[in-house]
Amino acid sequence: MSWKNLAVMGVKYDPERDREALVVPTVTVTTETNTQAERHIETQKSFTHSNPLEKIESQLRESVRSHFSKDKTMAEIATQFIGKAATPETVYSSTRLYEQAWGELANTGKYQSEDVIMVSGSGPWRREGDDRTKLQIEQELHQVFTSHYQPLLDKAIAAGSQILVGNARGTDQLVVAYLQEKGYALNWQSQGYYQAETSQQEKSVHSEQPVKITGKPIKMVYPLKMHGEVNPLPVDTCIEAMRGHGRCHTTRRYEPYAAYGFKEGDIAIAIAGEQKVAFKVGKQYKITPEMLNDAAYQQQWAQMEKHSAKELETFQGHTNTWGMHFQPLGDYVDGKIVPFPTQPIKSDNSIVTDIQQLMEWSRIAEYLGKSEKYIDRIQDLISGESITEKAQQAMHKDHQSLSQHVASQWREILAIKSDYVESQDGNLVFERKGNEGKYRATWEQATDTLTLDTKVVNQGEFQYLPLLVQQGLEITHSRITVRDAQNCDRALQLITENQKVKQEQR
Structure with a gap:
């Protein structure tokens, strides 16, 4: 069967x-x-x-x-x-x-x-x-x-x-x-x-089972070693990474089975202070110098260990390096295995959100006229490379540049006397209707503050959602996208064309 x-x-x-x-x-x-x-x-x-x-x-x-x-x-x-x-x-x-x-x-x-x-x-x-x-x-x-x-x-x-x-x-x-x-x-x-x-499935298999523990406890006391790279997990220690965050491998400078007295299939304990996690022992294997230098293995190792792949380089020169797979089962409490608490990853830390942010960054970089090499580097990050602090700073800087550009565009729009500008309570208001929706901007002349809104649907009612507030050159709030910048470009083009038509008619 x-x-x-x-x-x-x-x-x-x-x-x-x-x-x-x-x-x-x-x-x-x-x-x-x-x-x-x-x-x-x-x-x-x-x-x-x-x-x-x-x-x-x-x-x-x-x-x-x-x-x-x-x-x-x-x-x-x-x-x-x-x-x-x-x-x-x-x-x-x-x-x-x-x-x-x-x-x-x-x-x-x-x-x-x-x-x-x-x-x-x-x-x-x-x-x-x-x-x-x-x-x-x-x-x-x-x-x-x-x-x-x-x-x-x-x-x-x-x-x-x-x-x-x-x-x-x-x-x-x-x-x-x-x-x-x-x-x-x-x-x-x-x-x-x-x-x-x-x-529920996990609970039916592992919930609070009395269990036989084999061998000596294995220490998992180190922090996750990221070597300057951004940690995508909401935890930062080896033992916490075992608790529902995908860590399923450990690397030692000695043979694990012999050192701890267990074998494949046994149930063993990982400890860090008072914290204990039960796991099922998997296969052990010798990590060769060729494996240490193999890029594919480095990425696989980092995925299993949750360290940066650079941490594997610290094992270079050692002739007795071993890897061991394991399957975390739950917290070990009073002789029983208790399921890990379910704590879904926050969206800010999810791969989905990271990819969305990086894709938007790539569009921004292309709009700002960045070099092909610069954009290719962003594509490497989208493909799965770790996001460094330097990359995060560059992404933030490009977002600021786009916001400043959009604010400048709107100020130029508002400075043009056209059919698209009206006075409201002493402030200039610009609105443009199009296939993309209605965009609205208000310039408070007394404080020289520009607020850009877009019309959104909220529970069936139209409301305005602030996208950007600028006072002078200082941006205090920004969720600007390339589409907003392109809409500004089209608005300026439309105003210019209308001005030209009016001049020709005179």
Whole structure:
């Protein structure tokens, strides 16, 4: 019986317990009872014991094969698939092949708590035959995530389904952040993907279990070492990063199994002061000098450890460096494992928000006429590189430059006597109607203060939302976008054209 058959009957897959079963040939078993599980199986026309991705393996390009084993493992476990290519139809996409391979079980929008759903998607890189710019690729990727993935994920979350997703740049990272925001617990698997479960599922497995602890406690007393890079997590210590924030790996200058007296599959304890976290011991392995110098491994290591990848360089020159995977289970309290408290990541710290901010920064830089090299560097950050303090300062400076430019444009607009300016209570008011909505600006001449508003809908009523307030050259509030700047440009152009027409008519 395959894991798909077992899943619809309510049997949960445990990657540590059941890993070996993946390589054992399976047979289809029928029963004589007309259960709900059987009716569900009968509705799936293509439901067999085979792995959906096996049929497309020969069509994959070399760039995909490096992570295909991970995808194939997820597909073996999963009962359904969510995925949509964020590329033009004429451009090769492994996500499109995956969707076709899954057939009727792809993007169904109908999920149950017993379902295990594999999620995969496009990354933010250029492909052969893709004429889009980096910015356009990012915009399309985010648009597909919002329009396609979020609605289906919401349905899966409402059903309480288990979700499997990788950690690649682009769609995978957006999905991971979204699941964290929705309160899902993400457990890193040694095969290279996250197993995401609802807090209720986690609780049913781990809630306050008396448990046998093996070996000596392993100390996790260090802070996360970022080497000047911005920490994307809301916590800053190794042990806190284990508590629902994705840390699933430790690196030591000695063999962990021998030093602590445990082995793969055992339950052990990590400690930092009075704090204790229970975890399931994973595989240990020797980290070679070649691995230390391998860029791909460095990024994978940083994703698992939650340190900066630069921290791995501190192990250079040591001949006995070991890595060990683990799966955090919960806090260890009075001899029992207690689920970690659910604290969804705030939107300010989410990958979704970071990408949105970086994409807007890229548009601002392009509008301000920054060099192609400058804009490419922002695209590198969008693709997943760590945001340094210097990059944050540059982004803030560009936002200020745009705000000052928009304020200057509006002051120029208000200084022109035209049909678009009226006097109201001694103040000059400018309004422009267009496809983008109505924009309004008020210049208080007594205080030389400019306030720019845009009309917004709030509970069915129109209200004005301040976008920018400027007194002299000092900006006190700003949420200016490139669209606002472009609207100002069009407004100035329109006024100039009207002035020219009037002069010609005289």
